[in-house]
Amino acid sequence: MKLHITVLPGDGIGPEVTREAVRCLRAVAEIHGCEFAFTERLIGGAAIEQTGTPLPVETLDACLASDAVLLGAVGAPAFDQLAPHARPEAGLLTLRRALSGYANLRPVVSYESIADCSPLRAEIIAGADVLIVRELLGGLYFGEPRGFTDEAHTESCNTMRYTVAEIERVAHIAFQAAQRRRGKVTSVDKANVLETSQLWRQTVTRVAQDYPQVTLEHQYVDACAMHLMLRPQAFDVILTENLFGDILSDEAAVIAGSLGLLASATVGGAVDLYEPVHGSAPDIAGRGVANPCGAIASAALMLRHTARLEAAAEDIEAALQQVLDAGQRTADLQRGSAQASICTDEFGALVVEALAEIADRRHAYHAV
Ligand code: NAD
Numbered sequence: 015m016k017l018h019i020t021v022l023p024g025d026g027i028g029p030e031v032t033r034e035a036v037r038c039l040r041a042v043a044e045i046h047g048c049e050f051a052f053t054e055r056l057i058g059g060a061a062i063e064q065t066g067t068p069l070p071v072e073t074l075d076a077c078l079a080s081d082a083v084l085l086g087a088v089g090a091p092a093f094d095q096l097a098p099h100a101r102p103e104a105g106l107l108t109l110r111r112a113l114s115g116y117a118n119l120r121p122v123v124s125y126e127s128i129a130d131c132s133p134l135r136a137e138i139i140a141g142a143d144v145l146i147v148r149e150l151l152g153g154l155y156f157g158e159p160r161g162f163t164d165e166a167h168t169e170s171c172n173t174m175r176y177t178v179a180e181i182e183r184v185a186h187i188a189f190q191a192a193q194r195r196r197g198k199v200t201s202v203d204k205a206n207v208l209e210t211s212q213l214w215r216q217t218v219t220r221v222a223q224d225y226p227q228v229t230l231e232h233q234y235v236d237a238c239a240m241h242l243m244l245r246p247q248a249f250d251v252i253l254t255e256n257l258f259g260d261i262l263s264d265e266a267a268v269i270a271g272s273l274g275l276l277a278s279a280t281v282g283g284a285v286d287l288y289e290p291v292h293g294s295a296p297d298i299a300g301r302g303v304a305n306p307c308g309a310i311a312s313a314a315l316m317l318r319h320t321a322r323l324e325a326a327a328e329d330i331e332a333a334l335q336q337v338l339d340a341g342q343r344t345a346d347l348q349r350g351s352a353q354a355s356i357c358t359d360e361f362g363a364l365v366v367e368a369l370a371e372i373a374d375r376r377h378a379y380h381a382v
Pocket of ligand 1: 086091103289291293298303305308
């Protein structure tokens, strides 16, 4: 199979981490005998500098013509004074709308070897492996009417609105993900107070009937926020609406231990978008010290969700774990001066080596 991937390195550490993700994808292509075609385009501050706009037409056209988009990050202090519509971040928001993905998937895994990076106790996060599925195009962030209701700005409103169709489509994504994982969906709402949540709960319960092998539970968002920190192992897939998902997914990042580890996928629209959760990190950009795990894990999500190459996705995840288990850490994962840290490209090279070792072990196993 051939997968057309548009790569948007963007700003700050974006180019540094996407370079390592592409390197891993090239290694996987060789190992698994698949073909990936990469097209690199400008976005964000890098695009403003060269073309005057954060999302040039050539970038959008290339993205819409591809199977998947792999993005680094956008944003740089040099553009912070620009009007909101002209800033690097505006380019990303326009791109997300154009690609029209409605389901944002954010896996959060606790690796035993770096459990000390989380502020939570090791026994609480041991074995935690949660996938948050957040509805991305509806709810309070998009509902109308919205805005300040008087000229003096003494009153304002936002509208939380959902249709059955919007809830159904994201619920199917969550249940299908749970089928491939440990078979449990926790649907999160505030049905004791909000009518949109009552509709959410009724609709999710109905969709669950199509997936008898998946267990469904409902939790109120306030209870979920607490349980996530107390017993994260109890969760498999968390399904929730836009605002609750925004808050819960940032809270869940605490389980992993560093922002640099987290990956995301936005699926369901015209073209799937994959990006690490972190931003352009101007404070460390250009020094080659960024953690590329989030970008590399985003590439694994691309193989799983767009290319349907589950074995290749699992290889990348196993390779990341192998490198971390071997004690290799980028600076953000360092705890104490006794540990030496490695650079972004050294980490990427070790992941590629681990991929080759995993392939060799597989061949040896099948040869026996
Ligand atoms: P950030 O995620 O860039 O950085 C927050 C902190 O985490 C920084 O100390 C940074 O050094 C560290 N960090 C982030 N990623 C890391 C990695 N891979 N390895 C090691 N350390 C890492 O968030 P911020 O500082 O609030 O924002 C910086 C810029 O990024 C802003 O312009 C913001 O608008 C933009 N931003 C972009 C995106 C995106 O492109 N999706 C997301 C968030 C922020």
